[in-house]
Amino acid sequence: MQKIFLLFFIWRIGLFAVTSIATQVLPPNFGKSFPYYEEELINTDLPHFIWSFGNFDGVHYLRIAKDGYVYQYTQAFFPLYPLLIKFVAFLTFGNFLIAGLLISNIAFFFALVIFHKLVNKYHGGKIAFWSCLFLLTFPTSFYFGSIYTEGLFFLMIISVFLLFDKNKIWLASIIGLFASLTRLIGIFLTPSLMLGKKVTSLIPLLIVPLGLLVYMFYLRIEFNNPFYFLTSQAVWGQERSTTQIVLLPQVFWRYLKILATTNGLTLLSAAFELTATVFALAILVVAYKKVKTEWLVFSFLAVLTPTLTGTLTSMPRYILVAFPIFIVLGLIKSTLFKILILTIFVMLLLISTTLFTQGYWVA
Secondary structure, three states, rough: OOHHHHHHHHHHHHHHHHHHHHHHOOOHHHHHHHOOOHOOOOHOOHHHHHHHHHOOHHHHHHHHHHHOOOOHHHHHHHHHHHHHHHHEEEEEEOOOHHHHHHHHHHHHHHHHHHHHHHHHHHHHHHHHHHHHHHHHHHHHOHHHHOOOOOOHHHHHHHHHHHHHHHHHHHHHHHHHHHOOOHHHHHHHHHHHHHHOOOOHHHHHHHHOHHHHHHHHHHHHHHHHOOHHHHHHHHHHOOOOOOOOOOOHHHHHHOOOOOOHHHHHHHHHHHHHHHHHHHHHHHHHOOOOOOOOOHHHHHHHHHHHHHHHOOOOOHHHHHHHHHHHHHHHOOOOOHHHHHHHHHHHHHHHHHHHHHHHHOOOOOO
């Protein structure tokens, strides 16, 4: 626990430090990215190195927490996280930004502890420690501590698999319900939990999807569209297809054309998204027979599903929940090779954190 806390503390303070320096090396780009940053972030009177972790989606979560789904197309964001922000804001004297950051960071710390415990059980303490290192230094790990669902959602899925491992199917399924009320891919815990549990396999089938169904019922009542969370995705400028499935080879071909015809930040973003996706899928393939099957089932579904919308936008962030990736990296025998990967990860993390906290799109 002490080692994990130390790793988390260094990671959190390090990201704050990077953000403080970012203002000196890169001009801000907030106004071009989203229209509400002054109202939701600047007006909190908090220093930049804190409020900048509420960028992009964070602003929308804050607005939902304050006002509900009164703003058009915010229905793309699932309700549990903003509901928690609204509740915790009572403890932070109405400061929704601090409430969101507390939820994300506290949740991620406990997720890290559980992740270490889970990996330690099957691969030993050394591999567990390395796995945590790779997770913390991954180029988009700053999202775990931002006003995004990553920290909370990661805690849920890791807790589900730990409870599943202890054969506590009911409790695992209930937490899975909350996961599907946090992000759509939470429903993919269902096929994972149903593996090899015989009669009890029906429990997650009945319980886990209830979170999504509750949200769909709400959308049907309030907006007469139970699939509003899906159809609203198309307006966020990510070129997602919500009316047809686009196969992965088609997406890869599209990205190869982007790489051949663009330049600047567009080129870098496309290269980052494509590289992250290929890297994640390759490592998950390698993970076969190295990690538990139920972990892989969830991870493959979580990684592949967003690609079916015809774009790899946000994939460097989405693959964070595919935790077998970090276990496989921890299993690498060569310490020198692992240090090399960590070094590359850290450099990319510094760059991506700088871009994100200055208002540039990362993932």
